[in-house]
Amino acid sequence: MSEQHTPTLPPTPSHTVGPFYGYALPFPDGGEIAPAGHPDTITVHGYVYDGAGEPIPDALLEFWQAAPDGSLTGAPGSLRRDPVTGGYYGRNGVDFTGFGRVPTDADGHYAVRTLPPGGAPYLSVCVFARGLLHHLFTRAYLDEPAGDTLLSGLEPARRETLLARAEADKHRTYRFDIHLQGDKETVFLAFD
């Protein structure tokens, strides 16, 4: 029997991250994906909003992306731990792990600093929050590639929700807001 006919196991159901992950999941330098001081560093930031347009102060965002050379292997060391004190060392300042994790602050704001991905020009974003029973995936496109099948299949107003916009008054900075619900609801993705 070939591999693709192997019976599948039913998955463990998802549950909300709840309100109290804040002392467990975020880690220092979680949003510092770019190696320290790298000249190509960009900042991606924005707000997470609920269906009433209110900012969400207890969302957790994760980012995964290709390295600048387009590779998708990642590297360990996002949350290096200190074996002496049990605390955090921070990233090693050399390796690009491709992974970031940041909670929103009391204003619902987040920011990550990273390197522009090679190949597909987007950061994959996974959204967790109290009240959200199953996480949501979206993408922050840093530019709009010609012939992208996802973007070209969307109406303009919906496509807009996936485009991180360069901010003219800030250095190498992009704005990417996430609306969980409402008129400006972000496009969320399902993978098959």
Next chain:
Amino acid sequence: MALTQHDIDREVAELQDAYDKARAGGAPAAHHPPRDYAPYRSSALRHPKQPLVAVHGDPETVELSGPAFGNTDVTALDNDLTRQHTGEPLGERITVSGRLLDGRGRPVRGQLVEVWQANASGRYAHQRDDHPAPLDPNFTGVGRVLTGDDGSYSFTTIKPGAYPWRNHTNAWRPAHIHFSLFGDAFTQRLVTQMYFPNDPLFPYDPILRSVTDESARQRLIASYDHDLSQPEFSLGYRWDIVLDGPSATWIEEGR
């Protein structure tokens, strides 16, 4: 007017009934909770109303690969939540062990498992938890470990207490441990909660009941495993976790 347990029970029962009828009519099993689940009041403004947009992945699809973790990301004591302070935490010491598998039953190796939980009194070491139960100076309730070559993980901790929350009047969460899991692909990411067998609070909890499929709900409940209990030390619970979602290797194998 304050929302009572009775109000919530009625809503839960209606949604359960609707799901059971749909199943009997041939609808597929729902393995995950719907994001729009009214009895869990916080979900009302935090779920999208548009359908998810399907992405048919190819090997270049970023989400079909995922972050890597390694020895530097954990320390040797991170999976023993009872040894992170100078003294022993209060409560019933337990060992929670199991395997992390993908949807084809293959072990997920070298991936990060993170846990967090309330202490034995049902209080989180989180500033916003104002449940008037004691904090335990010897228990923080955070752990992490990398899975072994067979996908196995193990934690030593204490059994968390039930705790109240403000979804409705007299709302109590059954004892649970929060789990965060990575697979080989970002699509397989999972955050969930593990429960303990025979908890009398199960029927009243809209978060557990948001998983409307009975057999899916059962998969959130660990089993007491006497062989995992350690003499004079801890009681053993076994909980295997199966991740959903495709990965690049599946596509390379031609699905």
